[in-house]
Amino acid sequence: MKIPVMEVFGPTIQGEGMVMGQKTMFVRTAGCDYSCAWCDSSFTWDGTGKSVSKQPQEIIEELRQIGGESFSHVTISGGNPALHKGIGELVDLCHQNGWKVAVETQGSMWQEWLRNIDDITISPKPPSSGMKTDFGKLDFFMENLADANASLKVVIFDEEDFKYAEDVHLRYPMVPFFLQTGNSDTVTTDDARLVQDLLERYEWLIDISVNSTIMNDAKVLPQLHTLVWGNKRGV
Amino acid sequence: MKIPVMEVFGPTIQGEGMVMGQKTMFVRTAGCDYSCAWCDSSFTWDGTGKSVSKQPQEIIEELRQIGGESFSHVTISGGNPALHKGIGELVDLCHQNGWKVAVETQGSMWQEWLRNIDDITISPKPPSSGMKTDFGKLDFFMENLADANASLKVVIFDEEDFKYAEDVHLRYPMVPFFLQTGNSDTVTTDDARLVQDLLERYEWLIDISVNSTIMNDAKVLPQLHTLVWGNKRGV
Ligand code: SF4
Numbered sequence A, B: 001m002k003i004p005v006m007e008v009f010g011p012t013i014q015g016e017g018m019v020m021g022q023k024t025m026f027v028r029t030a031g032c033d034y035s036c037a038w039c040d041s042s043f044t045w046d047g048t049g050k051s052v053s054k055q056p057q058e059i060i061e062e063l064r065q066i067g068g069e070s071f072s073h074v075t076i077s078g079g080n081p082a083l084h085k086g087i088g089e090l091v092d093l094c095h096q097n098g099w100k101v102a103v104e105t106q107g108s109m110w111q112e113w114l115r116n117i118d119d120i121t122i123s124p125k126p127p128s129s130g131m132k133t134d135f136g137k138l139d140f141f142m143e144n145l146a147d148a149n150a151s152l153k154v155v156i157f158d159e160e161d162f163k164y165a166e167d168v169h170l171r172y173p174m175v176p177f178f179l180q181t182g183n184s185d186t187v188t189t190d191d192a193r194l195v196q197d198l199l200e201r202y203e204w205l206i207d208i209s210v211n212s213t214i215m216n217d218a219k220v221l222p223q224l225h226t227l228v229w230g231n232k233r234g235v
């Protein structure tokens, strides 16, 4: 079953969440059922980017061609990769090649292949995104991933987002929980200023997390790739 | 048994390695059997800092007093914490309080209490440190920690260090492996310039790691606290 692919790139490092720093290839799929106000990959769903439908085996060959022998980990990101049933076959093929697979999805659409993912990040979206979380669906997600290597990650722009994150963490207390700095300017090319802004936001996020007893076992992280490469794509 | 303590601070976040981003308190012990050229905590062993010998129970009370209810994780760092037998009692007391404990040590001195640590980082020092690794001792360490939640971390300043890291990773292929950017200026207060330098070094480290097939399953990370707070102490 074909998968609409926006870009295949790497190897580079995973700049976010539970496998931060991991050397990995990226496969970015097209399409999202959300439209977050601050989406940093809106080109996957707003019509400004172009996708090509590819068979899983074609994607495997592209990964090999681009990454050579220099990787053993593949991250499937989006958009929302969980829109695409065909990813199940891609995951199986990656595993046959000895590669581990990571996925990030907001937890709005279930796919059976999610059970086979090595590192799953579920990233429900806080109020500043303009989206509304269907907690019934998220409960279903977290129940089905109870035995998986899954984590929750919430991007934080303001105090209301932080309150939302506390609620999510309290709802699923056993799931490893990550807080992440938001990027408020996903188009600027003034990297020095962006880095300064991101580090200030990160310091603010550390401050409020440190003062919240609810967040005692949370991990508080920035986006490493944005610190290193700004808003550049494909790195 | 008393432990020489340089500082107790937090809660803040762990800026390095296997539990990067984790909210944690820090207990920094005095003394080191090494004297790395670029040591960022040389005040623990070069006579410029002052330590106070404390009973484990006193340290627990200090942690409670400073951290209140806002933590559930304690990082014991140094210097080399593995110089001190008394830390075994401190670790037990932390566990009795429901706190997890992380330790970082270069792997030159063994202590039985290392088996009880929740997150252990072994950080052998590369050639640029001026130190020489006793691989016999390190083998003993890694064998004894085979069932522990242990990782290896090597700080990289130059290509020779990277070669050393490849050798270490090949020697213990099953142990989670972290590469970390070095901080070449541990005294500057020019934070903007330091951040730029650290991010450039991080990008360089990503580049060589991406091109090394030996490092396919490594994680490549900066020091987050240095990016946020520069060379400030106690944050
Ligand atoms: S869920 Fe993710 S990809 Fe979709 S709009 Fe929101 S941020 Fe963008």
Ligand code: SF4
Binding pocket: B032, B033, B034, B035, B036, B038, B039, B040, B041, B042, B078, B079, B080, B106, B125
């Ligand atoms: S082992 Fe660590 S504390 Fe000791 S001198 Fe080296 S860097 Fe400093």
